[in-house]
Amino acid sequence: MASVSPVVQLQLPTPSPFTHSVASTGWSTRPSIHLSNLFLRSLALLFSITSVLSLGAPSTQHGETPFSGYPELRYCFIVTILASLYSAFQLFKGICDISHRGLLISDMTSDYISFVLDQLVGYLLISSSSVTVLGLEKIELGTSLWKAAIVTLCMSFAAFVAIVACTLLSGYKLCKRIIW
Amino acid sequence: MASVSPVVQLQLPTPSPFTHSVASTGWSTRPSIHLSNLFLRSLALLFSITSVLSLGAPSTQHGETPFSGYPELRYCFIVTILASLYSAFQLFKGICDISHRGLLISDMTSDYISFVLDQLVGYLLISSSSVTVLGLEKIELGTSLWKAAIVTLCMSFAAFVAIVACTLLSGYKLCKRIIW
Numbered sequence: 001m002a003s004v005s006p007v008v009q010l011q012l013p014t015p016s017p018f019t020h021s022v023a024s025t026g027w028s029t030r031p032s033i034h035l036s037n038l039f040l041r042s043l044a045l046l047f048s049i050t051s052v053l054s055l056g057a058p059s060t061q062h063g064e065t066p067f068s069g070y071p072e073l074r075y076c077f078i079v080t081i082l083a084s085l086y087s088a089f090q091l092f093k094g095i096c097d098i099s100h101r102g103l104l105i106s107d108m109t110s111d112y113i114s115f116v117l118d119q120l121v122g123y124l125l126i127s128s129s130s131v132t133v134l135g136l137e138k139i140e141l142g143t144s145l146w147k148a149a150i151v152t153l154c155m156s157f158a159a160f161v162a163i164v165a166c167t168l169l170s171g172y173k174l175c176k177r178i179i180w
Numbered sequence: 181m182a183s184v185s186p187v188v189q190l191q192l193p194t195p196s197p198f199t200h201s202v203a204s205t206g207w208s209t210r211p212s213i214h215l216s217n218l219f220l221r222s223l224a225l226l227f228s229i230t231s232v233l234s235l236g237a238p239s240t241q242h243g244e245t246p247f248s249g250y251p252e253l254r255y256c257f258i259v260t261i262l263a264s265l266y267s268a269f270q271l272f273k274g275i276c277d278i279s280h281r282g283l284l285i286s287d288m289t290s291d292y293i294s295f296v297l298d299q300l301v302g303y304l305l306i307s308s309s310s311v312t313v314l315g316l317e318k319i320e321l322g323t324s325l326w327k328a329a330i331v332t333l334c335m336s337f338a339a340f341v342a343i344v345a346c347t348l349l350s351g352y353k354l355c356k357r358i359i360w
Contacts, residue, residue: 072314119344122303123302123303123306126303127307127309127310128310130308130310130311131310131314134252134311134314164299171355172355175351175352175355175356175359176359179355
């Protein structure tokens with residue numbers, strides 16, 4: 001008498017292409033989202049620091065701020081300093097996350113804070129860029145301050161674009177964390 | 181000789197608490213996200229139309245645009261008109277979605293377009309609000325134009341806040357659609 005063993009078929013759910021990046025914590029399994037984040041943060045830092053230096057460097061050479069009579073440029077200067085500090089902090093945090101996770105705050109809190117601050121810095125940057133366009137009208141054409149303001153405007157807009165991309169990435173990360 | 185039929189065990193995935201809001205199409209199962217969307221769109225429409233009227237109404241009375249000498253106010257006026265049209269369209273689309281789904285375009289395309297346009301309108305509104313603050317400096321204190329500009333500024337900022345909330349909601353909807 002032949003004994004037939006029962007055949008057990010397991011119908012497993014199709015693995016999501018995004019699952020591995022949440023479930024595992026290793027570096028090798030999720031390079032893309034981390035590398036994209038670091039790359040965008042580096043770009044934002046580069047652009048915002050260039051924007052700060054293009055306005056700030058002439059002032060340190062001559063010992064006075066050439067844009068003291070232009071509140072629009074001062075606003076842009078302050079906002080790009082804030083954006084530089086924020087981008088530098090996020091870059092530092094990103095590197096810390098890769099080396100040993102959860103250095104400063106929990107992942108959940110960090111995702112929320114990153115998303116809110118990304119949004120805020122993005123809105124500040126587009127606001128300061130718009131205001132700088134108006135400030136340009138007051139400055140005499142072809143002067144060194146005018147050139148510096150043009151560079152600042154372009155760089156702060158580029159930093160804005162980079163921060164918007166960071167916002168999309170951090171929003172996506174936050175959404176995944178809420179849903180799962 | 182007894183024949184043993186093979187036992188088939190199906191291991192189904194645990195249903196997600198969010199699945200019903202994506203899978204089903206009924207009104208009763210997902211009132212919150214639709215109602216929130218409609219409420220926020222109505223607010224954005226109300227604020228942006230108030231902003232447009234506060235600048236535009238005096239001009240229609242006297243037959244001339246009182247803010248023709250102020251490019252900042254003209255920029256704000258154009259942006260709030262765009263925001264009004266966009267909010268009206270989204271409100272119309274939201275009501276169509278409730279009554280009979282998928283009137284104009286597919287849900288996937290609609291979610292992408294809504295998210296991108298929400299972001300764009302939000303950035304335009306904060307940009308125009310910032311520029312209007314500068315425009316206020318040029319206008320004489322206490323005049324009717326000054327009061328109209330103040331109302332426009334407040335209302336366009338309020339519309340910006342409503343649009344930001346819409347952006348969060350449409351980003352969440354888009355994220356859910358991408359992940360599932």
